Amino acid sequence: MQPLRLLADIGGTNIRLAWQASPTGPMNDTRVLPCAQFPTVDAALAAYLRDVGIATPREAAFGIANPVTGDAVRMTNHSWSFSQRAVQEAFGFERLVVINDFTALALSLPLLTPDLLRQVGGGDAVAGAAIALVGPGTGLGVSGLVFPMGSRHGVPLSGEGGHVSLAAQNARETDLLAILQERYGHVSAERAVCGAGLVDLYHAVRRLQGQGGAEVDSPAQVTDLALQQQDALALEALELFCGFLGNVAGNLALTLGARGGVFIGGGIVPRLGDWFDRSPFRERFEAKGRFQGYLAGIPCWVIDASATPALYGASRALDM
Structure with missing residues (x-):
């Protein structure tokens, strides 16, 4: 029998939680809890487990809006800080994987179905080419997938591209x-x-x-x-x-050679609906001088935020 998995997507505003009975199984008891209601991440996890009434899972994976560079995690846009080792010991997890939330989201991209995406300009994605990911929410997440040597399995990028310097264009x-x-x-x-x-x-x-x-x-x-x-x-x-988002996304697409497309996550853009399609985003995405034609063919997709895809990416991280 496969062990239960506890999965979390920890942002600066909300923590999303669910559990799986198997790596390919559905998400169960998905909850969205305001981070501000809990003094620590341990308190939020414990409250969720009490609410859904399951035994503590043996495995856990968290995507968190923060760099993950060692055992100690201190959030950039929230007050929570914790030791991964201490959390694992407190809950008795046999395995705990903690990765950046946009790394988790990047891992979910190949799993997204067309009904969870809305295309904003561009043509068709190039199979096997790099994929870019950017998303404004409480902060600005940046990641992507690359496919080395023709591999079918994308390798996620873990970085802090949201903190690059922003340039004015006029x-x-x-x-x-x-x-x-x-x-x-x-x-x-x-x-x-x-x-x-x-x-x-x-x-x-x-x-x-x-x-x-x-x-x-x-x-x-x-x-x-x-x-x-x-x-x-x-x-x-x-x-x-x-416009600024388009500028940043275009820079990322050029940097990665993201002819596999650019995905837009986070909670803000999906709420703008069709207005976003008429906004300066696409014009500024392509406004890169001699490389306007290169960018014009790259499709951009807005991810339906209600799908909680980062939870599936966190689950995939347990299998890597």
């Missing part, structure tokens, strides 16, 4: 990034292309316009102002957000 963006630089010093891609970044872009636009607009403190408020109320300042902020 005078307006230069002025906006200067405002972010006043606040943060280094302006990484994540400073603009994430939930908090969208709020910062909106306030930067307000400042350049001599204020006006509304006071907001969440990305949902900005998107509501833009898409429901057609507020001009919020619309500009959202267009800037999508």
Whole structure:
């Protein structure tokens, strides 16, 4: 009999949990819990196991929004920190695998069915070519899959591409990034292309316009102002957000040679619906001078966030 598996996708805002009875079995009792409700990751795991009423699984795999470089894990966009060894001992796991959440998501990409994807421009993917992955949520996740020497099994990339420096492409963006630089010093891609970044872009636009607009403190408020109320300042902020995302995604596609396509994860873009397809994203994705034609053929897909694909990627990590 195969051991039960506990799987977790740990973001800066929510932790998603499920369990499997076998490596190829369905996800059972999927739950989404706010991280802020629990003082530690141990407390969240224990609450889930009590709620679903199963014996503690023998194996566990976590994807977490953070670099994983050793036993100690300290989250970038949340207060949780823990020792992998201590968690394994506390729960009695025979095996525990902890990887970056976008590494887990990258591992799930070959499993995604067409109904979980919406294509935004480009042509057909090239079989065997590298695949890129980028996704704004609480932070900005970046990963991908490469297929060495014609292998059918993609090798996931584990990096922190969300923290590369963000470049302006026109005078307006230069002025906006200067405002972010006043606040943060280094302006990484994540400073603009994430939930908090969208709020910062909106306030930067307000400042350049001599204020006006509304006071907001969440990305949902900005998107509501833009898409429901057609507020001009919020619309500009959202267009800037999508343009910057397109710039970052295009850079990633060029870096990896991602003719296998670019996948867009995270929780923000799926909520924009068809508006995202008309946003500056695709134009800025392709706006790379002499390589515009190269990028024009690369398909981009928005992943349906409700599918919790990173949990399947975490499960795959147990089999590698």
